Structure formats: C-alpha cells, structure tokens
Amino acid sequence: MSNRAAKFGSIYFGVFGAIVLLFGIAGFVVMGVYGMEGVTWGPLEMSGMFLIWEAIILISAGAMYLSSVSKFGEVRQLAKSVAASIMIWIVAGMAIWAMIAGSIPGGEEGPWFNPPVDFIATYAPPYMPAIFLLPFSLAIIYFIRSRRRSVTA
Amino acid sequence: MELTIDQRWDLVERISKETVEVGVYEPSLKDALADVTVRPATGIPFAIAVIYGFWAFFCEFAGTLFTDGFFCKIFDGHWLPWLQGVFAGTPAWVFNIFVGDPLADNCFEAFGVLSSGIFLAIGVVLPAIVAFYLIFAILEDVGYMPRLAVLVDTLLHKIGLHGYAIVPTILSLGCNVPGVTAVRPLETRKQRFLAIVLLSVFVPCGAQIGIMEGMIPGLIGWVFLALVIGYFGVGWVINKIVPGESPEILMDVPPYQMPTARNIWAKLWTRTSKFLTVAVPFVLLGCVIVAVLYITGAMDAIASGLSPVITGVFGLPQDTAAAMIAGFLRKDLAVGTIGMLAAGGMTITVFQVFTAVVLLSIYFPCLATFALMIKELNWKETLGALATLIVMVFVYGAILHLIGLSGIGSSVWVPLE
Numbered sequence: 001m002s003n004r005a006a007k008f009g010s011i012y013f014g015v016f017g018a019i020v021l022l023f024g025i026a027g028f029v030v031m032g033v034y035g036m037e038g039v040t041w042g043p044l045e046m047s048g049m050f051l052i053w054e055a056i057i058l059i060s061a062g063a064m065y066l067s068s069v070s071k072f073g074e075v076r077q078l079a080k081s082v083a084a085s086i087m088i089w090i091v092a093g094m095a096i097w098a099m100i101a102g103s104i105p106g107g108e109e110g111p112w113f114n115p116p117v118d119f120i121a122t123y124a125p126p127y128m129p130a131i132f133l134l135p136f137s138l139a140i141i142y143f144i145r146s147r148r149r150s151v152t153a
Numbered sequence: 154m155e156l157t158i159d160q161r162w163d164l165v166e167r168i169s170k171e172t173v174e175v176g177v178y179e180p181s182l183k184d185a186l187a188d189v190t191v192r193p194a195t196g197i198p199f200a201i202a203v204i205y206g207f208w209a210f211f212c213e214f215a216g217t218l219f220t221d222g223f224f225c226k227i228f229d230g231h232w233l234p235w236l237q238g239v240f241a242g243t244p245a246w247v248f249n250i251f252v253g254d255p256l257a258d259n260c261f262e263a264f265g266v267l268s269s270g271i272f273l274a275i276g277v278v279l280p281a282i283v284a285f286y287l288i289f290a291i292l293e294d295v296g297y298m299p300r301l302a303v304l305v306d307t308l309l310h311k312i313g314l315h316g317y318a319i320v321p322t323i324l325s326l327g328c329n330v331p332g333v334t335a336v337r338p339l340e341t342r343k344q345r346f347l348a349i350v351l352l353s354v355f356v357p358c359g360a361q362i363g364i365m366e367g368m369i370p371g372l373i374g375w376v377f378l379a380l381v382i383g384y385f386g387v388g389w390v391i392n393k394i395v396p397g398e399s400p401e402i403l404m405d406v407p408p409y410q411m412p413t414a415r416n417i418w419a420k421l422w423t424r425t426s427k428f429l430t431v432a433v434p435f436v437l438l439g440c441v442i443v444a445v446l447y448i449t450g451a452m453d454a455i456a457s458g459l460s461p462v463i464t465g466v467f468g469l470p471q472d473t474a475a476a477m478i479a480g481f482l483r484k485d486l487a488v489g490t491i492g493m494l495a496a497g498g499m500t501i502t503v504f505q506v507f508t509a510v511v512l513l514s515i516y517f518p519c520l521a522t523f524a525l526m527i528k529e530l531n532w533k534e535t536l537g538a539l540a541t542l543i544v545m546v547f548v549y550g551a552i553l554h555l556i557g558l559s560g561i562g563s564s565v566w567v568p569l570e
Contacts, residue, residue, distance in 0.1 A: 036371075049370060053205050060198030079185035083195060087202040094209035101213040105222025112226070147182060 001147040006073030009143050013072065013081050016136055017065025020058055020088070023129040027055025045126035054091055054130065061087040078147060085140040091130035092137075099123055183409055187296075191303045191406070200304055203297065207288050214284035215277075215359075216366055224276035228260040233268055250444045262493050264447075270440035273360070273485060274433045277367075281359035282428050283421065285327035290420040294412035298323075299404060306404075312388030313399040314339070318348050325356040328428045329522040332356065333529055342534075343397025347388060349526055350538045353518035354545070355384040360436075360485035365510060368492045368568065372507050379511045379553075387545055395537075435521040439486050443479050452478065466547060468554035472499045473509050480513045487513050495568045504562030508553045516546040 001009070030038055030046045038047025048054075061084040068080035103122035106114050114122070156164065180188070189195045233252075240252045248255060253265030260272035292298050298320055306316030318339060325332025329352065336348040357365070357380065365373050392399070446452040456463075456474035463474045472494050480487030491509055495501050501509075518526060527535050557563075 049374075050205065050209060053201070057198065057202045057205060060201070064195055064198070075180055075182055075185045076188065079182060079189045080195060082182065082186055083189045083199050087199060090202045090206040094206055094213070097210060098213045098217070101218040101222070104218060105226075108221075108225070112223070144182065 001073045001078070001143065001150050003073065005143065005146045006071075009078075009081070010069045010072040012139060013065045014069040016133075016139075017062050017069070017084070019062075019136075020065060020084075020133055021062025023133065024055050024058030024060075024062055027051055027058060027129070031055060040126050043125035043127060044132070045128055048128075054128065057087050057091055058129065058133075061085075072143075075147070078143060081140055082144065085137040088130055088133050088137040091128075092134040095128050095131055187300070187406070187409055190297070191300050193304065196300070196304050200301055203292070203301075207292075210288055211281065211284045211359075211362075212366055215280040215363055219280035220277050220363070220367070224272070224280070225259070228268075228272045228276050229258070232272070233257070233260050233263060236265070236267055246448055249448055250441060253444065261489060262496065264440065264444060264493070266437050266440040266444065269486075269489075270437045273440075273489070274436045277363050278360040278432075278436070278485065279425075279429075281363040282327055282425055285359045286421050286424045287417070289323065289327065290417045290424075291412050293420070294410070294416050296407045296409045299406045302404060303406060308385075310399070311392075312351075312385055313347055313392030313395075314344055314388070315399070315402055317402070317404060318344070321348055322352050322356055325352040325358065326362065327359045327424070328432055329353050329356065329358050329518060330431050330525055331424055331427055333522060333525045336529070340400050340402060341398050343395055344399055346395060346397075346530060346534050346538070347391055349529060350391065350541060351384050351388050353522045353526060353538075354515050354542060355380045355387070357514050358484065358519070360432075361488055361514065364485045364488045364492075368488065369506060369510065372503070372510070375507055376510050376514070379507075380514060383515060383545070383549065387541070391541065431525075432521045435519065436486070439479065439520070443486070443490075446478065466554065467508060467512060467550040468557050469505050469509055469512075470499055470501050473501070473505075476509065476513065477516070480517065480519075484513055484519050492568045495566060501566050502557075502563050503566045504557045506566045507562060508550070508557060511553065512546060512550050515542075515549060517542060 027046055031051050034047075036047065036049050036051060038045065038051060040047070064080045064084035064087075068077045068084070071077050072081070099122050103114055103119050106112055106118075113119075190199050236252045237255070240248050243251075249265065251265050251267045253263035253268050257263035257268070260268045260276070263269050289298075292301075301323075302316035302319050304316070305319050309316055309318050318336070321332045321335035324335050332352050333349055336345045336352075339345050339348055357376075362373075365376065369376070443452075446455070452475050455478055456471060459474045459477065460471045463469050463477065464471055473491060476487045476490035476494065479490050488510055491501070491506060491513075495506075517523070526538065530538065
C-alpha cells in the first residue's frame, strides 16, 4: 500500500472507529436506561433483544479500528480493520436479513405473501446503527485493493 | 564410495545452497486475518460477532420466515382442520392419539401424533435444523471452526477437554444426535465420556431452542447462562472425579478459503437427513406415548407420585410433572407442554418457568440421544452418566428453588399468543 493510501486509511479509520465506538457506547446507555424497548430517534433505532450484543460488537469493532490506525500500511494492522469491518457487515447483514425475512410472509391473518405496499414498507426507516455504518465500512475494500496492487506491482 | 558424517553434511549444504532460495516471508492479508481471529484480544470479539450472526440468522430464518411466516398458517389453517374432518367419525381414543384435543385450534396445542407431531418435526424443528447446519457448514468450510477451537482451547482444558470439543458442542445446538457421534475424534475415553455427558445434558437442541425462542424470548438468555454455568461447573467436577487422561493435541488450522456450494449442500443434506431419519421418529413416538399416558390416566398417577420432588425439591407447580415426563421423550415437546399448561390455566411464575425449562434441559437427554449414548459408551459409563445426571438435577433444582424463594421473578408468567 502506498504511503499516501496508508496515511489516508489511518485518518479515515481513526475517525470512523471513534464513531463506531460511540454508537456502541450509546447502545449500552440506551440498554441501561430504556431496556430492550430502546429508543427511536428520527431514522435511527436502538432496540430489540440483541441490543446489548450489537453494542458489544460495535464497541469491539470501534476499538479494533482505532488500534489499527498506527502503521496502517502494515498488513497486520490492515487485517484488524478488515476484521472490524467484517464484524459490522455481520451485524448490518443480519439487520437487513431480518427485514427480508419479515417482508415476505403476509402475516398471521393476511394473505400468503405480503402485498407490494407492505413489502416495501418493511424496508422503510428507522434503521439500526450498523446499517448506517455499513456503507462507510465498505471503504476497507479500497485499501485491500490498494495493498493487492502494491504487492503485485 | 562411502562418505563420512562431515562429508554428508557438506554435501547437504552444497545441495541446499543450489536448490533452496531463502527470503523474508511476508504474510499475506489472509494470513494476517487468520492471525487476528485466533488472538484472544481480537479473536474473542470477532467470535462474539460470528456467534451473533449465527443466532440472528437462525431466529429469522427458522422463526420469522418459515415457522411463523408460512408453516403456522399451513398447519393451523389447513392441516389441522383437514385432520379433524378426516378423523371425525373415529373412536375417541383414535382421534386423541392421531389428532389430539378436539377443541384445539392450532397444532401446537392439539398434541396428536399427526397434528403436533408432524407440526413440531416439519414446521418447527426442520427449519431450525436447516438454518443451523447451513451456517455451521459455511463456517466449517470457510475455515473458522478450527480457529474457534484454538480460541476456546485453554478454557476447555479446565474441564478436561480440548478446543476441538467445541465442534460437537456447537453441532449439538442443532441436534444432539450428530453431536454425540462427533465426539469420536476426541483422544481418550475420558474425554469422550465427558463430552457426551456435557453436550447431551447442557446443550439444548435446535428444536428446543426454536420452541424456547417462540415461548420465552425474554428468558432464553438466562436459560443459556444457567446451562453454560452447568456445562463448565459439572465438567470441572467430572474431570476431577473420573479417572483417565486429557492429553494435549496438535490441531491443523487450515487457511481461510471460499466455501463451495457443492460441499455445503453435501454436508447440509447428510446432517439434515440424519435428523429426519433418526430424531423425527422419536418426535412422533413421543406424541403417541404422551397421548396414551393421558388417555389411560397414567399421566395423572405419575404426576401425583412425582409431586413431592416437583413441588418440594424444585418448587414447581405439580402440573409440570406432565411436562417433565414428556421431556423423557422429546425436550421440545416438554417445553411446549409448559406453554400449553399455562395457556390452559396453570398458574406459574416467571422464575418457575425459567426453572422448569432449565431442569427440562438438564435432567435427561432425549430418547434418541440416550439410545446413541448407550451405543457410544459402555454400560458402566452409561450408568455413570445417569448417576451424574440424577445427582446434578437434584442439586441444580434445589439451588434454583432456593434462588426462587428470594422472590425473584415472582410475577405470574403469561404465555405469548
């Protein structure tokens, strides 16, 4: 990976890691204050029986991003960021999967399959934090490619 | 020509200079990622994320999409009314065995072999098993399971097992039957005995988890906590008591790789078909036996006979004896019975439900697992396992009863719709 890419990665994942960490801490606070009922704040939702685990995973991912920023160009440091990104993909992926699974059947009293309007409505906000973090975590792909290019060059 | 030792070494050196290229090894990103996932500081949080993903996928696939989304509607709306129509003119005992309660409007509460039996096996357990083994096969083929084994190796050594025991343990979360057979690669008889006892008692199967997830979603975490404490606590005691060795092993940790659809399908099919052929007949047999016990009045007699233990030692309502008996046959059936009894008017507190579900998990392996235990262990070991179970269930039940007397979870439990 070039020095420039490594420096950019270091700054990017430093800021992003801090945000992920803050979301994780917020999850803990919400769990402590409101329990599994959680809160909804505009398009953001923190609730559900897995909230505590999501908070633990986000805090861990945030800490792993932050610990990877020093000498980000080294492969071991990059691997920490990759692992942290995978953790976010798992949490966000499962939130998306929950929406997909909930959007297909038509409900207890309804038809076999959800009508199109209800199907689309399932995907409307609010979303959990990991879904907002997901697109920003995808930046790791650029750094993986950047490293691959520098290795093959 | 004969060479001296020095000449041989010189020759080796000359050949190696000409043939071996020495350089500095630069680990690839895959190597570094493999390293990150086995180091405790980063590997444990990563493992938590993987297990979270495993569990979340399981709940949504089995619960939301298939069981609640489609199977409840098929079985309650079409299958049960059809059965009730077909068996309408038959003698009462035939109706009770095959269809169950004539007033039931859902398969979960009917308790007939063709209503509840088929619904549990196909509508509840099968999606759970498929979801579980699908993810398990992917994790195996990606190469994550050996890393998880390395991560938990130190912990499992405390109870006389080694890291590989995590594979049959997790496998048992799907169905205890393949879990018990998967202990064969463990090194010694002692380790195999330990693993079989622990996983057949403290590891709830996918069927039971599926029912618990639907019936007591708020308590399921506590049930798991109680089972994990039991797994390690009882494991530690058995390790101290049972003679034998627990040797170290060297484990091959393969590199991460992309799973292939063909392998995943082969594993999924092998394991699921084993469940369908070995465990499902026991689900149906369980329904028949429970129905016969109710029809003949034997259930009431056994329940009153067991009441000093059920109420005195475990602090549970006497009516839960029926569930405990059903638990000998199928644990998922037994957990469901508690829900049915509560729905039918039995007063039971939240803590008593928790106690009953924990005791149901630990007091005896299901019939299918027990049959396999006899096959895998000799008679002496099987009797040892049973003696351990009896002592353990009384100690565990009494401890939970004492905790319950403090007033924790004393509100009346209301079953979910």
